[in-house]
Amino acid sequence: MHSNLSKIHSEHKSHCTDIHSLCHLTQMMYSMEYVQPPVEDVKMPVHGLTPILLCLLLMWRILTPGLSHPQHSQCQLIQRSALCNNAKLTFVPAGLPYNIEELQLNYNYIQTLQDNSLLRYPSLNTLSLACNSLAKLQSNTFKDLKSLHSLNLANNNIHIGYQETSHALKMIPRLRALDLSENKLDDEMVAILLQNHTSLEYLNLSGNLLQRLDETSFKDLHQLKELDLQRNIIFEIDAAFDSNPKLQRLNLAFNYLPCLTDFHMTQLTVLNASHNFIEWFISRQDLNDTFQLETLDLSNNKLLFFPFLPNQSHLQNLYLSHNNVRFYTHLADNATSQNLTATVDFYNMKKYAGNVTAKLWDESLHGDISSIEILDLRRNQVEYFPQGFIQKMPALSRLQMCTNCLETLNLTLEQFSGSLYELDLSNNRLKQIVADEGALSTLGNLTYLNLSLNDLEWLPSGLFSSLASLRSADLSYNNIDICLPEEVETSTDTVSSCVDWKNVTSLRQLYLKGCNLERIPSSAFSGLSLTHLELSDNPGLIVRESIQSLSRTLQHLGLGHTHIQDFDFSHFQNLRSLNISRNSLAHLPPSLLSLDLKVLDLRDNRLSTIPVGQANALAPKLRTVFLTGNPFNCCQTEWFRTFETTKTINMVKQSDIICEDLFQTTCRVEHFHSFLCWEEGGESIFWYVLLIVPACISFVGILIIVLLKPKMLQQSIKKKCLKPTSY
16 A cells, blocks of 8 residues: 555656646746836736746646546547437537537437527538437527528427427528428427428428328428328328429328329429328329329339329339239220229319319320330239230330239230330239240340249240340249250241240340259250259259259259259359258268358258268358258257357358257257267267166165164064964
């Protein structure tokens, strides 16, 4: 303790010496600058105190560094931005540079912004207070902040003090971006908060409690360009955007809108109304103005009809997936349709006026679709395309028709344009595709073709050889076979029950899962440079010779559920992904060890273990491995520890990898402890325990008998064994 006190004393003495030196230096500086006044003018020793005051000031600054130099450890300063996020602050820090232009205070505990909170930072143009407990902003919070143009108040409790907050917001003369999302605001609160914000261009009100919008909701927002209203409970919109002539992007997703009729927002470029309950979308048909709409998202609704689009528009992207869209043109000429209603009238729910009439069977009501490039009709009920429907879209590049009810497709009649880049007709009811040479020649730009999950038995002859840009083709789960060389040479039919890809040099990905293939001709892939080949779910398929020509280019190979056993993969040195699941493999093919595999699927085989040498060879290379569904031996799981300790490997569903113990009870490999197993050979010590325990019990019993007193033993025997007799 004496040494510690001496140390403290010496440090204190050194510190005092420094202060004394500073005081002396100050006096010297002052004496150098100070000019002695005339004797007659010196009446009071005022100037004599000045060096002492300066000395005391320096002492105060040294002894109280926290007060003289504000600490910014909770904030990160980058140029003129102060980032104080997640700093557990309860108020705006006061010691930041006065000239900062951006202040971020997200994820703190600030409940109220006082009138003087921001007076120190007059140059602020961006302020973010998202994810606090902010309940209100006092009226003069933003006074003198003339440059503030972006304010983020998302995920707070503004609904509590919204009236006073409204007065504070009015003090911002040039506010252009305002985020009030996730604040439990209802219609009335929003109307009050947005009063007189004529300069606002971006507004986010998502995640609130808005129910009904009318002409008063955004009446002062004349400069508004983007409005986000998603994730509210809006069920009605009545002339809500008539006062926003510059509005270009509108997000109404995840609400409760039943329909959108009388759509007349000609200036809008993007409308997202997905995830509602919309059954009808009808634009005003009497307008001759050209709509600026480019993207319309009506996915995940309850649309019964193809939307009635504007007569003139620039629509490029139309998303209609997950609806109930069908075409009903065939009913117009049907004799049984005489009693069907041909028109539907929609009335304004508030004023009972301004009805809109839609003629259901009039094909012209599809509107102007000449500019459409992407048409997404996945998961609807389309059975056919109306006559001339595809021809109206000469710019169509992507048609997505997955999961519909198409039964036939005549490429000749539909007349797809040469701009078609992707065609997805998977999971329909197609049995046949018909096309002549002229129709196929126009599809020279088609790059992705998906015909999987249909009932196809016939395809146009020379289909793939006509598609000069084809890069990916998926024919999985159809009844199409692969043509033999002689079938290709002798066939003159316009349709064929087999397909041929020979010398399609652009093809890189080919998927043939579940096609019931029994044979693949040895020359089937000659002339191809495939990188992906999927042949899974073709049990009994023999592929050894046919895919040798792809050994230099193949990167992904799918052979799951093909009953392969001994296959030499050593020639496929570029292979990075391999699926050999569901093949009853009892051992891992040794040829895999020479490959630089990143993904290996070994699910649902008969692997009892992976030898330590193989595990050590695979571990540094693999990134993803699938191992579930194998009857691993719990006493031979060294491979699991190897993979587990290799941090770069992802064992998919690791917790579901199971093993069988000595009693054929399944256990999770990651939780099994091998204390009942020998480290080598996998033989359990438990059997030795079963042999030793009875011997030990017998020995203990004998020992007890021997140690008992002879007299007690004799009495016990006499009592139990010797009984008196009658003679």
